[in-house]
Amino acid sequence: MAAKLIVQCGxxxxxxxxxxxxxxxxxxxxxxxxxxxxxxxxxNSVSLEEFKGDVEDYGQ
Ligand SMILES: [Zn+2]
Incomplete structure (x- = not known):
């Protein structure tokens, strides 16, 4: 249960x-x-997907 979620930047x-x-x-x-x-x-595994959204609108 202590597995760390390590990902690599593409x-x-x-x-x-x-x-x-x-x-x-x-x-x-x-x-x-x-x-x-x-x-x-x-x-229990994670991966990264390229984010193509509009960063300017995110979290505003
Ligand atoms: Zn990077």
């Missing part, structure tokens, strides 16, 4: 950890280059 290759309560569909960004991704949770 742009710069940085590996970073997601919070263990991350939810499917959540937006995250690479701490190194700032590339944005949608988190996809499948069981």
């Amino acid at each position: 742009v710069c290759g940085t590996e970073f950890e997601l919070p263990d309560d991350v939810m499917d569909g959540e937006i995250t960004s690479c701490p190194t280059c700032g590339a944005r991704y949608i988190v996809r949770v499948r069981g």
Whole structure:
């Protein structure tokens, strides 16, 4: 149950950890280059999907 959710940025290759309560569909960004991704949770594994939405409108 203590598995860490490590994902890798497809742009710069940085590996970073997601919070263990991350939810499917959540937006995250690479701490190194700032590339944005949608988190996809499948069981106990996570992956990143390229975020193509309008960043300017998100969370306003
Ligand atoms: Zn990156």
